[in-house]
Amino acid sequence: MRQHNSLQHDSEGRLRHLLTIEGLKRQQIIDILDTAESFISVGDRQVRKVPLLRGKTVVNLFFEASTRTLTTFELAAKRLSADVLKININTSATVKGESLLDMLHNLEAMQCDMFVVRHADSGAAHLIAKHVAPHVSVINAGDGSHAHPTQALLDMFTIRRRKGEFAPLTVAIVGDIKHSRVARSQIHALTTLGVSELRVVAPKTLIPAAVENLGVHVFHDLEEGLRDADVVIMLRLQKERMQGAMLPSEAEYFATYGLTEETLALAKPDAIVMHPGPINRGVEIASSVADGPQSVILEQVSNGIAVRMAVMSMTLGRAPAEGDST
């Protein structure tokens, strides 16, 4: 029988890996956010460390360059007192399946407890989770265009801190939905938490086919898409999109889909502006908005540490369940 996403839960329904938001129950997401809330205060103390994961070894396995995500995962692991190992694999050299799994088994032989994986191919984290030893947890730190669950969770955490309830909210995600793993994970999280309306805003070239199936409303016009929104999430635009004939130019994109003070004025007056970073100022968002009073972009970054601490401690802090195996 096909193992659907039972892969990320153990036999008692607890989170064993975090691979995708899809399939998480509402209460499970809330538990993660609540736990993260407790970790926030750890950052304000004299000793910014708790002994929870003392003696555990966390390996950051990054097949794709990243500074911010890698740093926050490393910081999160260290604040939990875990030992952290960082392995950067040259992205240009393709790592074939067999050698990838060989490497995993070698790391397992060194008694590692958790792999935090980032990879340019969708499904890489699932592949690794399918092949690790029973005691090892896998956290997906971004796979291709598929998922970036911890980013989505920290976004939910930030929204909840600012807005309280999810039910009354109208959320607009603006930008390259097609290639965005962040957007996919946010969409699953927001629909699971039950926002009032979820919109995606972009030209057709950046909207994937059948995206409505995920429970979103599609807008091609920025002004319509932003009207009365409570939360505006801007996505990063990669420069490659110009070469792939997805867009004519950065200038035209900014003119039609860039968030400026004028366009933001169409959203609710207390709307918050989010961005997973790194920001392209003057491409998807004007500097005055990114640094403006409605922006919570820096809050997202600091919340990221607490959310990742929550996810790491919840997945590693499970009593071994009956029948746990790969």
Place this chain on the structure above:
Amino acid sequence: MNITIQHGRLIDPANGIDSHADLHITDGVIAAVGEAPDGFVADSHINAEDHIVCPGLIDLRARLREPGGESRATIATETAAAASAGITTLVCPPDPSQPIDTPALVDLIRHRAKQSGHARVLPLGALTQGLAGQQLAEMATLNQAGCVAVSNGLQAVESTQVMRRAMEYAASQGLTIFLHAEDPWLAAGGCAHEGAVSVRLGLAGIPEAAETIAVARELQLIEQTGVRAHFCHLSSARAVRMIARAQYDGLPVSADVAAHQLYLTDMDIGYFDTQCHVRPPLRSQRDREGLREGLKQGTIVAICSDHQPLGADAKLAPFPASEPGISGLETLLPLTLRLADEGLLGLSEAIACVTQRPAEILGLLGSVQGGTLTTGARADVCIFDPEPYWELRADELQSAGHNSPFLGWELKGRVNCTLLAGELTYHTCD
């Protein structure tokens, strides 16, 4: 050497036969059906009681990996697997590692097949040199060397001008052209059907239009050039309708479908099951129904395995980086029989899809070189028990490739004997 296959239920769709009758074979040729000819004395008997006796299966598309990919499979391993699955004839398409664009390559493949003696291998000659889509291959020479038809494999002929001329030339030589309909630009970088599943999993999509646009272009050129064309492994319902329309308009086109396309959809990818990574991709349920309907209506005439044996590491990679393909020889017959069990086709009709109809497309039927049990035909015979259920297990696959999304499926119908020109190439019975 005289053989009599006794007490079996004989199904020979080409002659409309479905009855209990004995089959008599003399020196590799069918001598008679029913009563033995005068003076016939059988040297051996095969008891086929409760079994079905039908022509040996003809698989229109199987990659054998030799020469060039012997680490994955060889003609010897794959023809042996074919024999165990009741298949007596395999059509091998060109691909970049073995472009089949010289008579020497054709000879090599045929020679290796003859050496192994498990199944006949019919190579498809290249349409363009090196499959590069620029210069025509020596089609007439390849035909003389033994290529039954021509094809550019999975490589696109990007230039419409080159495709037109290739068709014109093939038509002049009386050659059938086998087409893989896929627009190279729309398919570029894709690994799954563009739709609900690809958007969820963040997989680059291959839109239905990649197939329909290519079908549309080829149909226009077929009409203009008059070439006899066969569309391989269709994947979309819309392409089936386009071909039905062309057939209605009198164009000389036929089409086949890979067995897995009749059972699986993009939903079966689940969470990145690389066994479901195939090309063309598994499409929607609507497409699967369209393919089944096309088979029922006769737009699609044949079912192939689209066999692609792969090493274990080929599927142990993230989905987009894994290699497409299914090791399909050993599921061809049971999946075809299942269509009869499900009531989509009659049993005889289902068997025709893997015997008589592919023989027609290859021009084997007229020369009684396969696909029928007519008196005087080559004695390529498959004897199978239609009843037993069995589970497909990787360690029991005969093919060197253990890549199948059907592992763990319960299949029905199992081959007991296969005869190639009267010689037993596989048997489990005494």
Place this chain on the structure above:
Amino acid sequence: MTEQDDIEQLIQQMADELRARLEAARVRDALMVGIHTGGLWVAKRLHTLLGLEQPLGELDISFYRDDFSRIGMNPQVRPSRLPVSVDERHIVLVDDILHTGRTIRAAMNELFDYGRPAAITLAVLGERSGRELPIQADVVGRHFDLGEHEHVKLSGPDPLRLSIVEAP
């Protein structure tokens, strides 16, 4: 069974004893810290009775448990809140029942991650045998003599009730 009135009376006695101790030690702005959940209920009452100036602090020791790798993450973990710096301050740590001493060990570890207190006084509503660490309370509401399989449980917050339960 110890009924509600009894408990309020116990807490009053504890408050009197604490006041005497703090005065004797000339402590002025002590910080009272309750341990989630039962300890916090008791601390709230003591805090009111003593009329302490500094707001009440609360500790959730989930992140400091030494049995984390055996029993896993407590899904109901709440943030710890210490309203003022603990540096050079006299802390009154309050818990409901003192048993093995492990909870107090975890709480003190956590307190020291916030800073360096001048002193810590431990007040517990109930105390029983079974200590596994060299930890004793300074102020004890009541001592319980229990069998090996018995446990004291405090339910609350209103009314507070102590009961003895058989553990399997």
